[in-house]
Amino acid sequence: MKKLKYVFWLLLIAFFGVIIYQNWYYVTTVNDNLKLNLFVYNKPIPPLTNGAIIAICVGVGVLITMLFYLASRYEAYRAKKTIKALRKSMEESNKSVSELKQEVELLKGGSPAPPADPSEGQESTTPDNASAEQAPS
Numbered sequence: 001m002k003k004l005k006y007v008f009w010l011l012l013i014a015f016f017g018v019i020i021y022q023n024w025y026y027v028t029t030v031n032d033n034l035k036l037n038l039f040v041y042n043k044p045i046p047p048l049t050n051g052a053i054i055a056i057c058v059g060v061g062v063l064i065t066m067l068f069y070l071a072s073r074y075e076a077y078r079a080k081k082t083i084k085a086l087r088k089s090m091e092e093s094n095k096s097v098s099e100l101k102q103e104v105e106l107l108k109g110g111s112p113a114p115p116a117d118p119s120e121g122q123e124s125t126t127p128d129n130a131s132a133e134q135a136p137s
Helices: 002-022 024-028 050-108 127-133
Strands: none
Touching: 002 024, 024 050
């Protein structure tokens, strides 16, 4: 799949290169000066070729896209960090619950239950499972 992506991008760059090569006169000519009137700075921008104007516009577009991408990656990073902290808290809670269950079994006078293995995943306790786990009195 990576090779296919490289081929795709290579073809896309070659396509734009052919367009620029075939329209070189348009890219290198200066049609008009750009004017920028900010009511404070009212001077004409130095003459730029059409190619430079297109390159500047593409560069600004890429910059804006990268900013949005980095913002989304930052949100994903924060979400992963929160998930990691919550999982650690859940493991600690499960560990303390299993220790308390062992303590209850010892106080009842029965044999202590083996500690729960945290790698097995979460086990949901339903009323049927809870009544089956309790020893008859």
